[in-house]
Structures are given as C-alpha cells and as structure tokens.
Amino acid sequence: MGVLALQGSVGEHLAHLRAAGAEAVPVRSPSVLEGLAGLILPGGESTAHERLGRRDGWPEALRAFAAEGGALYGTCAGMILLSDGIEPPDPRDPRALGLLPLRVSRNAYGRQVASFEAPLEIPVLGPEPFPGVFIRAPRVAWVGDGVEVLARHAEEPVLVRRGRLLAGSFHPELTPDLRLHRLFVEMAMGREGRTPVARAG
Numbered sequence: 001m002g003v004l005a006l007q008g009s010v011g012e013h014l015a016h017l018r019a020a021g022a023e024a025v026p027v028r029s030p031s032v033l034e035g036l037a038g039l040i041l042p043g044g045e046s047t048a049h050e051r052l053g054r055r056d057g058w059p060e061a062l063r064a065f066a067a068e069g070g071a072l073y074g075t076c077a078g079m080i081l082l083s084d085g086i087e088p089p090d091p092r093d094p095r096a097l098g099l100l101p102l103r104v105s106r107n108a109y110g111r112q113v114a115s116f117e118a119p120l121e122i123p124v125l126g127p128e129p130f131p132g133v134f135i136r137a138p139r140v141a142w143v144g145d146g147v148e149v150l151a152r153h154a155e156e157p158v159l160v161r162r163g164r165l166l167a168g169s170f171h172p173e174l175t176p177d178l179r180l181h182r183l184f185v186e187m188a189m190g191r192e193g194r195t196p197v198a199r200a201g
Contacts, residue, residue: 001038001188002027008042008077012173016181022188030061036070038164038188043076043135043171059097066099071164071188079167080104080138087141100165101144120170122151122159125179132158132170139169164188 003013005026017024017040025032027039039062062081066072074082085096087105115136119129132153140157143149151159151168159168159180164187172180 001025001040001185002032002036003040003042004078008044009171009173010042013040013042013075013181016173016178017185020178020181020185022185030057033061033065033070036065038071038073038184039065040184041072041074041078041081042173043078062097063099066165069164071166071184072099073166073168073184073187075168075171075173076135076137079169080106082165082167084144100160100162100167101147102140102160102167103142104138105141106138118153120151120153120158122179124150125183130172130177130179131175133172133174134158134170135174137169161187 083102120132
C-alpha cells in the first residue's frame with residue numbers, strides 16, 4: 001500500500017495503514033506505483049494538486065494504475081483528484097483525474113476556521129458512528145451512475161465508492177479509528193465483503 005507523499009497528512013495515513021495490518025510506503029514518484037495494491041491520495045493544499053496535474057506524468061500514471069486494478073482512496077482534496085471536476089466547472093482546472101463520476105465544490109463546508117467534527121453513520125463499517133473530521137472539505141455536488149454512497153452528513157454524500165475507488169470529504173487519518181483504512185486495505189486486496197471491519201480503533 002502507498003500514500004501519495006507530495007503533501008498532506010502522509011505520516012498519519014501511513015501509520016493508520018500499518019496499524020491496519022498493511023505494509024505501507026510513501027510514494028513520491030510514479031515509478032513507485034508498480035507493485036502497489038492501493039494508494040491513498042491525501043488531503044492538503046489545492047495548489048499542490050495543481051502542480052501534480054502538470055508534472056512528472058502523474059495524471060497518466062494514476063489513471064493507468066486504476067485501469068490496471070489498483071485501488072485508490074481520495075480524502076478531502078484527494079476526492080477532488082478522483083472526481084470528474086469541480087462546480088462550477090473550470091476547464092483550466094488540472095486537478096480532476098476523471099476516474100469517478102462525481103462533481104464537487106471546493107471548500108464548500110467553509111474555511112479552516114469553520115472546521116468541525118461530526119459522527120457519521122457508515123453501515124459498511126458496523127453500527128458504531130465514525131468520527132468525521134471536516135477541514136476545508138469539498139461538498140459533493142453531483143453523483144453519477146454506479147457510485148455507491150456509503151455515508152452522508154446533513155443528507156449530503158460525504159463518502160462514496162465505485163469498484164476499487166473510494167473517496168471521502170473528511171479526514172479519517174486524524175482520528176484513532178482505523179476502520180476506513182481497514183476497509184481500503186480490504187478493497188485493495190480484493191477482500192471487501194469477506195472480512196468484518198466493524199471494530200473501531
């Protein structure tokens with residue numbers, strides 16, 4: 001398993017993946033993708049994602065990784081990367097990879113000072129609510145065909161899945177709860193639906 005290590009909460013995601021039982025490495029070059037089962041695209045500054053969209057063959061490498069069966073999990077700004085694009089549309093925006101039929105609005109839950117935490121009902125993780133940490137979070141404006149909504153906040157989707165792609169508006173790595181990282185590891189290893197992930201922590 002890997003974590004895109006250009007910016008964001010890289011260390012926290014690595015620690016959660018390792019605690020979930022996976023080998024995990026930081027990924028700073030597209031060449032490191034070879035041999036990985038899954039990759040987390042962490043949240044962070046959108047300017048870093050702008051640079052990623054223009055350098056080192058990253059967009060092509062990530063699309064190829066997904067096409068070859070690699071699992072991807074985008075958190076917060078990482079959700080924007082996996083999406084079809086932002087609302088309102090901006091053809092100059094290089095962030096979106098177009099891997100998920102999903103459109104999002106950047107920072108729609110407010111700026112840094114408006115960050116908040118809310119319990120989320122995520123049935124696939126079991127009955128215990130998951131602590132959703134929202135920091136300059138994107139809001140889902142549109143969900144396309146084949147996208148499964150796993151969780152909502154105030155009736156709006158905040159966690160979605162399609163095949164081996166997972167995307168969420170919030171930061172699971174900033175909580176002690178490992179269930180979402182366990183779910184992603186199971187998705188990447190092709191075991192989702194077979195191994196229970198209901199245990200928190």
